[in-house]
Amino acid sequence: MPMGFMLTPSQQEVIPKDCQLGQQTVIHAISGLPQLSVDARSSAAAPRSLSDVQLNVRPEGADTAAGSLPSYFVFCKRPCKAVRPGKLRVRCGTCRQTTLTLSRDPNCWEDVLVPGKIQGRCLSRGCPGTVAEFYFKCADHHTSEDDTSVALPLVKSNTQSVDCLGCTDVRTPVMVFECADGHVMCLDCFARYCVTKLNDRQFVQHASLGYTLPCPGGCDNSLIKEVHHFRMLGDEQYDRYQRFGAEECVLQMGGVLCPGRGCGVGLLPEGSSNMVECVRQAGSGCGFVFCKLCKEAYHNGPCGQTAPQPSAPANNYRVDRDRARRARWERRTAATIERTTKACPGCKVRTEKNDGCMHMTCPRCGFHWCWLCEREWGRNCQDRHWFGEGR
Numbered sequence: 001m002p003m004g005f006m007l008t009p010s011q012q013e014v015i016p017k018d019c020q021l022g023q024q025t026v027i028h029a030i031s032g033l034p035q036l037s038v039d040a041r042s043s044a045a046a047p048r049s050l051s052d053v054q055l056n057v058r059p060e061g062a063d064t065a066a067g068s069l070p071s072y073f074v075f076c077k078r079p080c081k082a083v084r085p086g087k088l089r090v091r092c093g094t095c096r097q098t099t100l101t102l103s104r105d106p107n108c109w110e111d112v113l114v115p116g117k118i119q120g121r122c123l124s125r126g127c128p129g130t131v132a133e134f135y136f137k138c139a140d141h142h143t144s145e146d147d148t149s150v151a152l153p154l155v156k157s158n159t160q161s162v163d164c165l166g167c168t169d170v171r172t173p174v175m176v177f178e179c180a181d182g183h184v185m186c187l188d189c190f191a192r193y194c195v196t197k198l199n200d201r202q203f204v205q206h207a208s209l210g211y212t213l214p215c216p217g218g219c220d221n222s223l224i225k226e227v228h229h230f231r232m233l234g235d236e237q238y239d240r241y242q243r244f245g246a247e248e249c250v251l252q253m254g255g256v257l258c259p260g261r262g263c264g265v266g267l268l269p270e271g272s273s274n275m276v277e278c279v280r281q282a283g284s285g286c287g288f289v290f291c292k293l294c295k296e297a298y299h300n301g302p303c304g305q306t307a308p309q310p311s312a313p314a315n316n317y318r319v320d321r322d323r324a325r326r327a328r329w330e331r332r333t334a335a336t337i338e339r340t341t342k343a344c345p346g347c348k349v350r351t352e353k354n355d356g357c358m359h360m361t362c363p364r365c366g367f368h369w370c371w372l373c374e375r376e377w378g379r380n381c382q383d384r385h386w387f388g389e390g391r
Contacts, residue, residue: 081235084138099127250266
């Protein structure tokens with residue numbers, strides 16, 4: 001059973017100085033199985049609990065520094081801004097003091113990450129707390145009481161010397177996906193995988209997990225549940241990830257993204273009118289008024305017949321068309337884009353086809369369309385010209 005007791009000055013004298021135990025230190029002891037030696041632990045099939053993990057066994061040939069391998073990893077937002085070894089701590093869920101004795105040792109990530117899984121008894125005077133609250137800190141620097149970091153349960157030390165799914169190197173730490181095969185990928189390859197999927201807008205918007213990715217091996221039931229793993233992409237890419245996730249959420253709710261140049265604000269139109277205004281407010285919005293169906297400037301007639309924006313102010317500034325054509329900084333690029341790309345029928349973003357079949361998926365709105373017909377992809381397209389140029 002777990003016990004809590006205070007060290008007397010005489011007892012503290014026998015404690016090694018590097019433990020840094022001061023006066024009135026509270027020690028929590030848990031009676032359990034005898035400690036295994038390093039050799040015995042290395043031969044065990046799996047650790048008995050989160051507090052009995054192979055700490056000092058380094059896989060032969062793994063890309064690690066000398067010394068023990070960490071059991072936990074966190075993303076340290078400040079000052080490291082990177083994946084770092086973590087240290088697990090527990091406190092009372094009521095008074096938030098580290099004076100709680102546990103009723104049992106945690107033996108899986110669920111015990112640590114799900115609140116209220118483990119009970120205990122708080123030794124703080126007058127505190128009736130019984131719920132254990134686990135948290136993590138960065139092990140690479142001194143931290144204050146409130147300086148916590150987010151645990152990354154899929155990042156592990158490569159104690160099994162498994163090859164990376166991407167580069168085939170044996171490195172540590174690695175991402176271990178929650179698929180049946182437990183595919184392994186080094187952190188560099190994971191970052192490249194995420195950025196590639198992000199550029200192609202191929203993340204998955206899940207109802208409860210949010211904007212996430214599956215195992216790169218295409219395994220079922222392998223979506224990443226803790227989206228903080230994507231923080232290892234860096235601040236710039238993580239900002240893109242959050243913005244794209246918000247946009248995808250708007251689209252799934254029946255909203256639209258403003259097609260105004262450089263805008264892209266998510267809008268949720270009300271009513272049955274096809275006229276949508278991107279209202280300027282709180283530093284966002286461009287004021288563009290467009291048609292909800294064709295994403296062009298709003299018009300009264302059928303889609304495909306452009307008309308001046310009814311609310312646009314009069315423009316008295318006129319420029320000669322020929323002069324304007326010669327004055328384009330990237331006129332050749334603009335001409336090439338016009339010649340080699342087509343507009344997505346869903347959101348009108350210019351799309352280039354450089355390989356593959358005629359089935360296109362818009363990287364912005366996800367609309368499935370036919371490169372030849374320039375309409376929504378259907379069975380007729382699949383039957384007649386999936387891989388060919390015929391109509």
